[in-house]
Every structure is written in C-alpha cells, then in structure tokens.
Amino acid sequence: xxxxxxLVLYNTISRQKEAFEPINAPxxxxxxxxxxxxxxxxxxxxxxxxxxxxxNRYLLHLxxxxxxxxxxxxxxxxxxxxxxxxDKFSKKARIEQLEPMEIVQxxxxxxxxxxxxxxALPPSIEPTAxxxxxxxxxxxxxxxxxxxxxxxxxxxxFDVEKYSRxxxxxxxxxxxxxxxxxxxxxLGGQDEKRGRLDFALWIKAKPEHIMRWPSPWGVGFPGWHxxxxxxxxxYLGDQFDIHGGGMDLAATHHTNEIAQSQACNHTxxxxxxxHTNMLTVNGTRMSKSAGxxxxxxxxxxGDHPLLKRGYSPMTVRFFMLQAHYRSTLDFSNEALDASExxxxxxxxxxxxxxxxxxxxxxxxxxxxxxARCYTAMSDDFNSPILIAELFEAAxxxxxxxxxxxxxxxxxxxxxxxxxxxxxxDVLGLKEETCQTDDLGQLMDFIxxxxxxxxxxxxxxxxDKIRNALSKIGIQLKDGKEGTxxxx
RNA sequence: GGCCACAUGACCGAGCGGUGAGGUGGAGGUCUGCAAAACCUUUUACGGCGGUUCAAAUCCGCCUGUGGCCUCCA
Numbered sequence: 001x002x003x004x005x006x007l008v009l010y011n012t013i014s015r016q017k018e019a020f021e022p023i024n025a026p027x028x029x030x031x032x033x034x035x036x037x038x039x040x041x042x043x044x045x046x047x048x049x050x051x052x053x054x055x056n057r058y059l060l061h062l063x064x065x066x067x068x069x070x071x072x073x074x075x076x077x078x079x080x081x082x083x084x085x086x087d088k089f090s091k092k093a094r095i096e097q098l099e100p101m102e103i104v105q106x107x108x109x110x111x112x113x114x115x116x117x118x119x120a121l122p123p124s125i126e127p128t129a130x131x132x133x134x135x136x137x138x139x140x141x142x143x144x145x146x147x148x149x150x151x152x153x154x155x156x157x158f159d160v161e162k163y164s165r166x167x168x169x170x171x172x173x174x175x176x177x178x179x180x181x182x183x184x185x186x187l188g189g190q191d192e193k194r195g196r197l198d199f200a201l202w203i204k205a206k207p208e209h210i211m212r213w214p215s216p217w218g219v220g221f222p223g224w225h226x227x228x229x230x231x232x233x234x235y236l237g238d239q240f241d242i243h244g245g246g247m248d249l250a251a252t253h254h255t256n257e258i259a260q261s262q263a264c265n266h267t268x269x270x271x272x273x274x275h276t277n278m279l280t281v282n283g284t285r286m287s288k289s290a291g292x293x294x295x296x297x298x299x300x301x302g303d304h305p306l307l308k309r310g311y312s313p314m315t316v317r318f319f320m321l322q323a324h325y326r327s328t329l330d331f332s333n334e335a336l337d338a339s340e341x342x343x344x345x346x347x348x349x350x351x352x353x354x355x356x357x358x359x360x361x362x363x364x365x366x367x368x369x370x371a372r373c374y375t376a377m378s379d380d381f382n383s384p385i386l387i388a389e390l391f392e393a394a395x396x397x398x399x400x401x402x403x404x405x406x407x408x409x410x411x412x413x414x415x416x417x418x419x420x421x422x423x424x425d426v427l428g429l430k431e432e433t434c435q436t437d438d439l440g441q442l443m444d445f446i447x448x449x450x451x452x453x454x455x456x457x458x459x460x461x462x463d464k465i466r467n468a469l470s471k472i473g474i475q476l477k478d479g480k481e482g483t484x485x486x487x
Numbered sequence: 488g489g490c491c492a493c494a495u496g497a498c499c500g501a502g503c504g505g506u507g508a509g510g511u512g513g514a515g516g517u518c519u520g521c522a523a524a525a526c527c528u529u530u531u532a533c534g535g536c537g538g539u540u541c542a543a544a545u546c547c548g549c550c551u552g553u554g555g556c557c558u559c560c561a
Contacts, residue, residue, distance in 0.1 A: 033561075041561085048561035088559080173556080179489050180557075224559085246561030251491095253560095276561070277492095283553065288560055322510070323500060328493080328554075335499045338511035345510085348524080376501095384501050388509035398525055402518090405526095459520060466522080477524045484524085 029240030042293035044286035051325035148263035154204030154218035160197035243270030349394035359406035
C-alpha cells in the first residue's frame with residue numbers, strides 16, 4: 001500500500017469531502033443498510049451493495065481492520081400512508097401461501113446468491129431485525145425514558161417536534177422544519193401521532209397480523225427505523241466510523257436513525273455518512289414502484305424486454321465501477337456493450353502479464369502509475385479514474401507483449417502486483433472464463449491441427465476451424481508467438 | 488407546490504480555475520494468407536445568456552431542461 005495518500009471521503013452530513021480518520025484506527029466500523037427481503041433484489045439495489053463492496057475492499061486493502069455490518073430487514077416495515085395495513089412479509093406470504101419466515105428465507109438466500117455472483121465480499125456481521133427484537137424494545141424504552149417518545153394505545157411514537165427543539169433534526173438533508181411540515185398531510189382524527197412528523201418506534205399488531213412480538217406496550221412489531229439504530233450500536237458501539245446506504249434513505253430513514261441515537265445516547269451514531277446514487281433507466285430511477293426495475297438474473301440471461309441480450313455478472317460489476325458511486329448511472333444496452341468490451345480488454349491484458357519477457361532497460365515507470373492509482377481511490381473512492389489508469393497499464397502490457405516496448409524485472413514485478421491488487425482485490429473483478437485443463441489441452445490440439453493446415457496453405461480448412469470455434473464463442477488470435485484463444 | 492441535485496463529444500462516463508481522463512463506436516495505418524486481437528494516428532466536447540478573472544466545462548447570477556426527496560424503496 002501507499003502510505004502517502006490520505007483517504008478523503010464525501011460526508012453527507014457536512015456536504016464536503018473530509019479526511020478519513022477512524023475513531024479507533026486501525027479498526028473501522030461500517031454499517032450499511034441492507035435489503036428488505038420480501039422480494040428479489042433488483043439491479044438498483046445491487047449497485048449500492050457493489051459500491052459499498054468497493055469501499056470495504058479499499059479500506060481492507062489500505063490495511064484497516066473493518067467490521068462491516070449490513071442488516072437484513074425481515075420485519076416490521078409497513079406499507080401505506082398511515083402506518084396502516086399489513087406488513088410486507090405477511091402480505092407477500094398470503095399471496096404466495098407461505099409463512100412469513102419462508103419468504104424471508106427464500107429472498108435472503110436469493111440475495112446472497114446474487115451478491116456472490118457479483119463477487120461481493122460478505123459483511124462481517126449480517127444481523128436480522130427479527131433476531132434483535134429485544135434490543136429494539138430496549139432502545140425504545142430508553143427513548144421513552146429520555147422523554148423523546150410516547151405511547152398511545154400500544155404503539156410508541158418518536159416526538160420529532162420536541163427533539164427538533166434541542167437537536168438539528170434535518171442535519172443530514174439541511175431542510176427547514178417548516179418546509180418539512182408543509183410537505184406532510186393533515187393528521188386524520190384517528191391518527192395517534194401528536195405531531196405530523198412523528199414516526200413509529202413500535203406498532204401495535206392487529207389481530208390478523210402474523211409477525212408479532214410481546215413488548216411492554218403489548219403485542220406488536222418494531223417501526224421502520226429502530227432496527228438499524230439498535231443493531232448498529234450493538235455491534236459497532238454508540239459511535240462508529242461509517243454509516244452508508246442509498247441516497248433515497250437519507251431524508252427519512254437515516255434522519256430518523258440519527259434522531260433515535262441522539263435521543264437515546266446523545267451522540268451522533270456515525271462520523272461519516274456515505275450515500276450512493278441511484279441507477280436509472282432512461283433517466284428515471286429504477287424502483288419497485290416505477291416498475292422499471294429488472295432483476296440481476298434477467299440481466300445475466302437477457303430475458304427482459306429492455307434487454308437486447310445478456311451480460312455477465314462481471315461485465316455488470318465493471319459497468320457499475322466505471323461510474324462514481326455518488327453519480328447516477330444510466331443503464332442502456334449500448335453502455336453495457338461498451339463495458340463488456342472494455343472489461344475483456346482489461347482482463348486480457350492481465351492474462352498477458354505472465355507471458356511478458358523482461359529486458360535490462362525499462363521504457364515504463366510503474367511507480368508513477370501506482371501512485372496515480374492510489375490517488376484516484378483515495379479521492380472518495382474514484383473507481384472510474386482508477387480504471388482509466390488500469391487501461392494505461394493494459395496499454396503498457398500489450399506494448400511489451402507486442403515487442404514494441406521494454407520492461408525490466410523490477411517494473412514488471414511491480415506491474416504484476418499493481419494489477420493484482422487493484423483489479424482483483426480492490427475492484428473485486430475476476431476471470432469468468434473457466435479454462436479447465438481439459439479444455440486447454442483440447443484447444444492446444446485443435447490449434448496444432450489448424451497450424452498444419454495453414455502450413456499446407458490449406459486456408460479453407462484453417463478458416464473452417466476458426467469459424468466453427470467462433471460460433472461456439474471461442475476466438476482464435478494468430479500472433480507472432482503462435483495462436484492464442486479466448487472465450 | 489417546497490427543498491435539493493445534475494446538464495460533458497455518436498454513446499457511457501471522469502474532471503470542478505490554467506497540460507486533449509478513460510472505455511465503446513467511427514475513420515486511416517502497422518501486423519496478418521485473410522481475419523481477430525494488439526499497437527499507432529485521427530474524431531478536441533462541456534445546455535443558453537450574462538458576470539468575476541490575465542485565464543472558466545470548472546466560480547457567481549438568471550433562464551431552460553432532466554432527475555431525486557417530500558409516501559415503501561438501495
């Protein structure tokens with residue numbers, strides 16, 4: 001690693017880039033809001049988790065001991081406007097004739113499968129909301145004890161207006177309280193909330209409600225935001241380094257998390273708040289409600305009206321990493337096509353590293369390139385610039401391979417380390433072609449047959465072999481050193 | 488309606504006060520039996536109108552357009 005680069009990251013709370021200084025270096029605590037597992041994760045969800053995978057990987061690469069906590073929301077979030085209606089799990093369960101926990105299990109496994117395909121490292125701890133009901137109840141009790149929440153009819157609400165007199169409720173979004181109030185609808189007569197901005201910490205369960213737990217306020221289930229506050233403080237302490245999630249969570253979910261933690265512990269839960277931007281389709285945010293989302297599986301197979309064809313998981317990951325995590329990224333077939341070719345080019349160069357011949361002199365200075373890679377990543381995890389630098393490395397590799405440039409032992413060795421560090425460890429990209437030994441030997445044999453034909457000037461046969469292989473997705477490349485192939 | 492972002496070449500995307508980021512595509516060339524791949528050259532853009540500055544894609548103002556949040560969402 002390069003100790004000379006200071007990592008800076010953009011903190012939503014200050015709306016500027018700040019030097020990253022962990023509370024207890026070399027330990028770093030990072031909490032990321034995970035998925036709600038009542039349905040398949042769509043590609044937009046995946047983008048956030050790939051972004052935080054990059055952040056996690058870079059922190060690890062820099063030598064930090066990261067405890068990465070990402071929750072699974074499997075309870076309690078309500079649908080509808082006024083905390084009415086079924087919870088998502090029991091509703092979905094009724095549709096599919098399954099137990100709520102069966103739904104949770106199914107989609108949790110699906111989520112893990114997808115994350116594995118994207119080559120995302122698993123978090124250190126992946127707590128579930130249903131597994132931490134008592135912690136949530138305890139936190140609600142404390143908030144009531146501190147005077148920032150009140151019970152009505154078996155439900156508990158957070159008193160936002162009281163809180164906002166002592167703390168800056170809108171610290172994350174910098175909104176004015178008056179504007180927030182203007183944006184809310186009138187409270188109906190039946191509403192139990194005292195203030196229109198108040199939100200539920202604990203909700204009384206209706207008789208038909210399946211997911212329910214006993215509490216000091218009766219049988220019910222936790223509100224939307226309390227799980228993250230309870231679980232983050234349990235595993236990372238009342239104050240930790242990084243809290244992350246999608247930008248859509250900042251205004252409501254994270255704002256309320258901060259309020260809960262402040263009210264309970266009188267501390268800001270996280271030092272740095274990181275928010276990833278949305279994936280868009282034709283300029284519009286991909287979301288469940290807009291119906292413009294598609295599933296990773298559909299993207300891989302190409303089985304979707306918006307898709308011309310399928311793209312591999314690593315192509316999609318590379319596509320995501322070519323944009324900065326705080327920018328929106330617009331999805332299109334053309335953009336995926338471009339990323340696919342770029343990704344192959346980069347990985348092809350990486351493969352060539354082992355075949356390079358060294359010289360006594362070197363036309364390239366890898367040290368300088370290496371420094372630029374660290375500079376890019378340390379500037380708020382700027383993976384697009386890192387990738388641009390890696391393409392420069394690819395050019396060097398290809399030039400040397402072509403015999404049009406020289407590299408010495410020392411620079412080649414640092415080039416190998418650089419490529420491996422950044423492509424594999426930091427960007428988390430991996431080879432997708434499974435070149436088994438059997439296939440390799442078979443290909444060697446076919447290539448030797450074709451070489452015989454070529455030597456006999458039997459180009460009809462040599463082209464026939466090449467065309468046939470091309471049809472099954474294997475490209476032959478005749479070079480000075482002989483013929484190579486790739487899938 | 489309120490608040491907040493963003494507008495970059497054929498496309499995707501960095502940059503955010505002063506040397507053509509990069510990828511894809513297009514054109515030309517080198518290599519090759521021909522291809523492919525690779526390499527070289529080329530394709531020099533920053534929504535509009537003002538302003539600040541020796542200098543602006545980059546700062547400020549206005550306008551236009553798009554999007555996000557305000558209601559579950561990564």
